[in-house]
Amino acid sequence: MTKKHLIFIAAVLSLAACGKKSPPPKAEIAPVRTFDAALVERGRIAYQKNCASCHGDHAQGAPDWHKPDANGKWPPPPLNGTGHAWHHPRAALERTIRDGTIVLGGNMPAWGDKLTRQDIDAIIAWFQQKWPDELYAAWWRMDRQSAAGGQ
Numbered sequence: 001m002t003k004k005h006l007i008f009i010a011a012v013l014s015l016a017a018c019g020k021k022s023p024p025p026k027a028e029i030a031p032v033r034t035f036d037a038a039l040v041e042r043g044r045i046a047y048q049k050n051c052a053s054c055h056g057d058h059a060q061g062a063p064d065w066h067k068p069d070a071n072g073k074w075p076p077p078p079l080n081g082t083g084h085a086w087h088h089p090r091a092a093l094e095r096t097i098r099d100g101t102i103v104l105g106g107n108m109p110a111w112g113d114k115l116t117r118q119d120i121d122a123i124i125a126w127f128q129q130k131w132p133d134e135l136y137a138a139w140w141r142m143d144r145q146s147a148a149g150g151q
Helices: 003-018 037-050 090-099 117-128 133-147
Strands: none
Touching: 037 117, 090 117, 090 133
């Protein structure tokens, strides 16, 4: 084959490729979770000091957390991935910790005057690192959709 033949074949193949449709975009995959060890440790300390007495030492929640108590209030749910915390976008998790649930008829006090924004972020990182990868991925996609105005 001559050089002209090779150029012609390359040109034909290039033009043929132009008619092909691009593959559909892949579903956005949650990033690999990498939690900064110092952040998680800060979260563990803040959680143990402020949250564990209600939500449990291992974020397991109160027994029968899914049923209202005798006063009609919901007991503290698990935060370890076995409850419903992963159904809430990050902004809602932050707001719940900061403002509590008393105004909503719950028992959780507001922590905004006691915990800094960094403490709240660290606590969320601590309990999220307990979530299974699939659960975290589902939360991550929901949170991105919520942040984009999808919820």
